[in-house]
Amino acid sequence: MEKKIALELRGISKHFGMIRANRDISLSLYEGEILALLGENGSGKTTLMNMISGIYYPDAGDIFVHGERAVISSPREAFGYGIGMIHQHFKLVDTFTAAENIILGTAEKYDMRRVNARVGEIAARYGFEIDPKKRVHEMSVSEKQTVEIIKIIFRGADILILDEPTAVLTPQEIEKLFAILRNMKADGKSIIIITHKLNEVMEISDRVSILRKGAYIGTVNTAETDEKQLTEMMVGQKIDLEINRVQIEKKSPLLEIRDLSIRADDGSLAIDGVSFYIRGGELLGVAGITGCGQKELCEAIAGLRPIESGAIIHKGESIVGLPPREIIEKGVSMSFIPEDRLGMGLAPSFSITDNMMLKTYSEGSTPFVDRRSARSRAEALIKRLDIVTPSTETPVRRLSGGNVQKVLVGREIESGPNVIVTAYPVRGLDINSSYLIYDILNEQKKRGVGILFVGEDLDVMLALCDKIMVLCHGRVMGIVHASKVTKDELGLMMTGAVDLTREQKDKHFGIASDSALSPDEWADVGRRPGADRGEADSD
Amino acid sequence: MLGGINIVNILTDAIAMGTVFLFGCVGETLTEKAGNLNLGIPGIMCCGALGGGLGVWICSAGATDAAASPGWVFVTVSVLLAMVFAAAAGLIYAFLTVTLNTNQNIAGLALTTFGVGVLRFFSKKINNDIVFHGASRYFKNLFGYSGSGAFGRIFLSHGILVYLGIIIAVCASFFLRKTRTGLALRAVGENPATADAVGINVSAFKYAFVLIGSAVAGLGGLYYVMDKSNGTTFSEAAIDTFGWMAVALVIATMWKPVLSIFGSILFGGLYVLSAYLPLSFNQLKLFGMVPYLITVLVLIVIRLLNRRDNQPPASLGLSYFREDR
Numbered sequence: 001m002e003k004k005i006a007l008e009l010r011g012i013s014k015h016f017g018m019i020r021a022n023r024d025i026s027l028s029l030y031e032g033e034i035l036a037l038l039g040e041n042g043s044g045k046t047t048l049m050n051m052i053s054g055i056y057y058p059d060a061g062d063i064f065v066h067g068e069r070a071v072i073s074s075p076r077e078a079f080g081y082g083i084g085m086i087h088q089h090f091k092l093v094d095t096f097t098a099a100e101n102i103i104l105g106t107a108e109k110y111d112m113r114r115v116n117a118r119v120g121e122i123a124a125r126y127g128f129e130i131d132p133k134k135r136v137h138e139m140s141v142s143e144k145q146t147v148e149i150i151k152i153i154f155r156g157a158d159i160l161i162l163d164e165p166t167a168v169l170t171p172q173e174i175e176k177l178f179a180i181l182r183n184m185k186a187d188g189k190s191i192i193i194i195t196h197k198l199n200e201v202m203e204i205s206d207r208v209s210i211l212r213k214g215a216y217i218g219t220v221n222t223a224e225t226d227e228k229q230l231t232e233m234m235v236g237q238k239i240d241l242e243i244n245r246v247q248i249e250k251k252s253p254l255l256e257i258r259d260l261s262i263r264a265d266d267g268s269l270a271i272d273g274v275s276f277y278i279r280g281g282e283l284l285g286v287a288g289i290t291g292c293g294q295k296e297l298c299e300a301i302a303g304l305r306p307i308e309s310g311a312i313i314h315k316g317e318s319i320v321g322l323p324p325r326e327i328i329e330k331g332v333s334m335s336f337i338p339e340d341r342l343g344m345g346l347a348p349s350f351s352i353t354d355n356m357m358l359k360t361y362s363e364g365s366t367p368f369v370d371r372r373s374a375r376s377r378a379e380a381l382i383k384r385l386d387i388v389t390p391s392t393e394t395p396v397r398r399l400s401g402g403n404v405q406k407v408l409v410g411r412e413i414e415s416g417p418n419v420i421v422t423a424y425p426v427r428g429l430d431i432n433s434s435y436l437i438y439d440i441l442n443e444q445k446k447r448g449v450g451i452l453f454v455g456e457d458l459d460v461m462l463a464l465c466d467k468i469m470v471l472c473h474g475r476v477m478g479i480v481h482a483s484k485v486t487k488d489e490l491g492l493m494m495t496g497a498v499d500l501t502r503e504q505k506d507k508h509f510g511i512a513s514d515s516a517l518s519p520d521e522w523a524d525v526g527r528r529p530g531a532d533r534g535e536a537d538s539d
Numbered sequence: 540m541l542g543g544i545n546i547v548n549i550l551t552d553a554i555a556m557g558t559v560f561l562f563g564c565v566g567e568t569l570t571e572k573a574g575n576l577n578l579g580i581p582g583i584m585c586c587g588a589l590g591g592g593l594g595v596w597i598c599s600a601g602a603t604d605a606a607a608s609p610g611w612v613f614v615t616v617s618v619l620l621a622m623v624f625a626a627a628a629g630l631i632y633a634f635l636t637v638t639l640n641t642n643q644n645i646a647g648l649a650l651t652t653f654g655v656g657v658l659r660f661f662s663k664k665i666n667n668d669i670v671f672h673g674a675s676r677y678f679k680n681l682f683g684y685s686g687s688g689a690f691g692r693i694f695l696s697h698g699i700l701v702y703l704g705i706i707i708a709v710c711a712s713f714f715l716r717k718t719r720t721g722l723a724l725r726a727v728g729e730n731p732a733t734a735d736a737v738g739i740n741v742s743a744f745k746y747a748f749v750l751i752g753s754a755v756a757g758l759g760g761l762y763y764v765m766d767k768s769n770g771t772t773f774s775e776a777a778i779d780t781f782g783w784m785a786v787a788l789v790i791a792t793m794w795k796p797v798l799s800i801f802g803s804i805l806f807g808g809l810y811v812l813s814a815y816l817p818l819s820f821n822q823l824k825l826f827g828m829v830p831y832l833i834t835v836l837v838l839i840v841i842r843l844l845n846r847r848d849n850q851p852p853a854s855l856g857l858s859y860f861r862e863d864r
């Protein structure tokens with residue numbers, strides 16, 4: 001049986017001001033297939049999909065749905081053609097229940113019992129797990145995604161577009177999602193999935209279409225290609241997929257954490273009796289399922305969150321209770337890339353120059369801001385990290401996600417820290433940009449900087465980190481040398497199935513033999529959780 | 540002291556006074572549910588008063604005894620004109636904030652200044668030359684109650700607009716909680732990008748509910764002139780004050796129209812209570828702060844409780860532009 005085309009694009013172009021986001025793109029999607037759309041950040045994947053789902057309107061080109069020319073100028077019209085998109089940033093109303101979100105904007109009667117029944121029907125058909133009465137703000141990321149997908153199916157969509165659906169999921173959740181996608185494919189639905197992760201492309205897709213810098217490069221059958229070829233098509237040149245682990249001589253501990261406990265916003269213990277240390281020139285990875293205390297740990301080190309008990313010692317001095325500015329001045333830098341990428345650290349409507357000044361505005365000797373030096377620093381950053389932006393004065397929110405991240409990480413490193421705490425620095429970044437970030441971190445490592453790297457991709461962490469600390473529900477499951485551990489072992493520790501601290505009771509986890517403080521001094525800080533600043537300074 | 544205070548009088552007065560706030564509050568709640576903080580409510584109520592006054596003037600055809608038309612014509616025409624005038628003022632705000640994406644606070648404050656000024660321009664003429672007094676009786680005492688029973692005086696002795704206000708509040712509450720359009724409206728106020736993505740016309744909703752909300756609020760102005768002030772001398776400054784009370788009441792009632800029925804009676808009670816208490820001038824002024832104090836307390840309490848259903852619409856005050864990121 002010949003395959004029918006579900007969706008066809010012919011010569012689609014879209015400009016944003018001076019930026020040509022898409023130019024002359026033509027591609028097609030068959031019925032009952034999964035097409036992966038691959039491309040670097042800013043290659044125009046999301047823009048293209050937004051035109052299919054009616055968020056943007058193309059400047060030129062035609063869209064055909066099931067052979068008929070389609071004019072899609074709003075999301076409602078897209079639904080009319082059976083097209084639904086699951087956006088990277090979930091489009092859900094937090095205060096509504098799952099069911100309310102699902103019927104929003106449909107002609108469905110506001111009769112919750114009927115809606116719940118229909119949602120249950122869809123869930124059973126494709127293998128979703130969902131509680132229709134649960135409110136969105138009480139849901140995990142994966143549950144929210146489930147609501148999004150059901151929302152689209154509820155509207156009768158047979159062409160589904162998923163924009164980086166796996167970026168925020170755990171490996172287990174990704175498996176579940178892929179199983180659902182395969183069920184939908186078997187049901188005759190056509191799916192476009194945008195992703196950066198090549199292994200996922202290989203696993204889930206039937207064909208792969210590649211975009212580069214807004215232009216269409218080509219489409220290949222997944223079965224007839226490999227990761228190397230896809231990478232080459234994506235970046236236009238051969239690149240080395242190896243991540244280097246720079247080996248350097250061990251220095252004394254820079255940051256020592258002992259028996260640290262931190263409470264989460266809801267009052268529960270997010271970090272529970274954690275001890276570890278980072279030496280100069282050491283890259284310590286933190287692995288764990290999302291929400292196991294990584295965020296709270298980062299915030300506590302940066303002085304943004306009060307601690308419950310324990311000690312944070314930087315170069316032999318307690319930094320507990322210090323205001324964030326003093327902690328920055330001591331050389332501790334924190335960059336946290338949240339799920340929405342813009343939430344922390346950068347002011348979205350500020351330009352790169354202004355964002356550069358956010359951390360240094362107080363250093364000037366006059367009350368006036370020094371724009372000139374900030375601008376030259378911004379220019380240097382743009383050049384060094386290859387940031388795609390019309391100018392140094394473009395608001396950061398106008399840049400693509402990857403470029404925003406480069407600005408954030410670049411600024412943190414530019415201030416010359418001696419300890420870098422970075423969480424998800426490559427979240428959502430393409431390969432080229434990711435490697436640029438790894439290179440930057442390795443470079444800092446050579447300079448003797450201690451790095452705490454909270455990551456998602458275990459393969460990357462195994463290749464990049466010196467040691468990996470695994471957290472599960474705020475407790476340390478073990479601190480292992482990256483070269484002596486496997487991905488499976490890490491996975492078991494992440495879920496709490498293996499707890500090295502319990503298995504090897506004689507070993508003192510996370511305590512350096514050459515600590516900056518003597519045992520007496522440790523006993524002293526230990527006795528005064530949250531020791532106030534005056535005393536800490538006199539130590 | 541308490542012996543000298545007549546609870547029935549106070550309650551009756553509280554309901555009568557509170558109705559001014561009730562219209563403003565329900566109107567503003569509907570607007571805020573669309574994510575638009577309309578600080579033009581005082582000006583819009585002034586425009587409503589002006590439109591209503593025009594209606595009375597048209598019906599009485601310049602006659603002073605107001606016998607030119609039957610009572611229901613007076614009421615209908617002035618209610619419609621009050622709503623049209625108020626909605627027209629709301630249209631200015633909607634155009635500025637929805638179409639031109641200007642800052643909602645600035646647009647609202649400008650509208651208040653504008654509306655109050657317009658009414659000030661006409662009010663001298665109205666107060667001097669046009670006599671509403673005769674027509675005022677059509678707006679008062681709907682059931683013709685003349686007894687002295689406590690229940691009757693508190694609940695049955697009011698004018699038609701008082702009952703209309705309560706009906707509108709109950710309908711608004713039902714609309715917001717139980718209808719599909721209400722769900723869509725709340726989605727627009729919470730997260731317009733989401734509403735847009737599921738095919739809800741965000742701009743249309745914002746326009747519609749700025750206009751509807753303004754029209755409802757405008758009735759507060761009409762009610763104040765024709766019922767509360769008996770169609771005699773009134774001042775735009777008073778309506779200005781009441782408008783702000785109405786905006787405060789939206790917060791105090793946590794964006795729930797049914798609660799605003801009781802909230803308006805409470806605010807109205809606090810407002811009229813000073814007349815029953817033997818207070819000095821300074822004490823009187825201090826007493827006038829109580830409604831605002833309650834609003835601040837409610838804000839503190841809902842913040843501390845941190846219940847998601849009591850919070851303001853999440854995108855309140857933000858403009859929405861689809862292609863913005």
